[in-house]
Structures are given as structure tokens and as C-alpha cells.
Amino acid sequence: MKKMRKIALPLAIFALGIGSAYASTASDKTESAIQNGFRYDPMAPVGEECVETTNSCSTEFNDEICTYTDSSGQHNLFDQGCVNVLFKIP
Numbered sequence: 001m002k003k004m005r006k007i008a009l010p011l012a013i014f015a016l017g018i019g020s021a022y023a024s025t026a027s028d029k030t031e032s033a034i035q036n037g038f039r040y041d042p043m044a045p046v047g048e049e050c051v052e053t054t055n056s057c058s059t060e061f062n063d064e065i066c067t068y069t070d071s072s073g074q075h076n077l078f079d080q081g082c083v084n085v086l087f088k089i090p
Helices: 002-032
Strands: 034-040 050-058 067-070 073-076
Touching: 034 073, 050 067
Parallel strands: none
Antiparallel strands: 034 050, 067 073
16 A cells, blocks of 8 residues: 555656646647737838737637728738738637
8 A cells, every 4th residue: 555655646746747737838828829910001101001900819720810890891910010810719
């Protein structure tokens, strides 16, 4: 019984540590995947073409692209810098 306790207790603590580390890492990824979208405005002054919106979008691939609608129509939303397209939050 003493041998089993000497082996089982460290294994249980190790497993608990691994589980906790995985859980905290998974939640960090989800939080960082959501961000405000930016729309490209070709009529804006040079260097200010990428305009932030209040629409929340995801960086994780999805079938639906995140969009923004204003008086001039519907626009795709991008990440900061207007480089990568963003997707609707599922």
C-alpha cells in the first residue's frame, strides 16, 4: 500500500498540472481569436485607409466572412492593418 501511494500521488499531481496548463492555454487562444474588425476605405488619407469598426470578428476560419454595412454598401472586415480577412463569430 505504501508503494502504491508513493507512485500514485506524484502521478495524480502531474496529471492535475498537465490538465490545468492545457485548460488555461485553450482559454487564452479563444480570447485572442476575437477582435474588432477593420474596413478598408480607399477614399481616406494615405496611412489612414484601415478604419476600425465596432463589429467583433474571429481570426479562426469560418465559412462566413465578417462584414460591415454602411451607407456606401457592405464591406469585408480585416485584421488591424487590413491584411487578413476576418470571419463571423460562430
